[in-house]
Amino acid sequence: MTSIIINKASSEDLETLQSIGKQTFAETFSADNSEEAMKEYLEKSFNTEKIKTELNNPDSxxxxxxxxxxxxxxxKVNSGKAQTELQDETSLEIERIYVKSSHHSKKVGQLLYDQALEIAQNLKKSYLWLGVWEKNLRALNFYRKNGFIEFDKHIFRLGTDEQTDLMMKKVLE
Known part of the structure; x- marks a missing residue:
């Protein structure tokens, strides 16, 4: 395998983010959700205006x-008011780490996580946090391996389906 390079995305990467976002979310969750719910979520979450707004947010x-x-x-990581829930100034949210299924078990997720950790340290954050679907065992194992522990739960709505996300955090030294 050739080496993986991690680059900060800019507005020029909007279409790339839309494409990889839709592909990786669909690869991860299509088998467990209706086609209609997936289509609705992908259109809402990866439309041009939403991604453009997120790219222009100084806290994302x-x-x-x-x-x-x-x-x-x-x-995708968020600090301050860009965080989806806690909005704690001392934390950094990992909103998304997604990897193409063709690259699972090739350390790409670890490289992306290491980038998030570096950002948290540079911003002098006290902890990282995230939400992960309770049935996404691959992700749960990954985060546990990296020192995250569960601290709460919340509901993630996909179409009309209410799914439970485990809230996890890692306190930084």
Whole structure:
């Protein structure tokens, strides 16, 4: 495998983020959700205006993992008011780490997580937090391996389906 490069995304990467975002979310969750719910979520979450707004938010950061000219994963982190829930000034939220299924078990997710950890340390945050679907065992194992512990739950709505996300955090030294 060629080496993976992690680059901060900018407005020029909007279409790449839309494409990889839709692909990786669909690969991860299509088998467990209705086609209609998936279509609705992907259109809402990855439409041009939403991604453009998120890219322009000074408290949100996107990074894309590249294998040569091929995007293979991405990361989105939020601080301050950009956080989806806690909005604690001392924390950094990992909103998304997604990797193409073709690159699972190739350490791409670890590289993206390491980028999030570096951002949290540079911003002098006390902890990282995230929400992960309770049935996404691959992700749960990944975060536990990286020192995250569960601290709460919340409901994630996909279409009309209410799914339970486990809230996890990692306190930083």
């Amino acid at each position: 950061f996107f990074f894309i993992a590249w294998e040569e000219d091929n995007p293979v994963g991405y990361l």
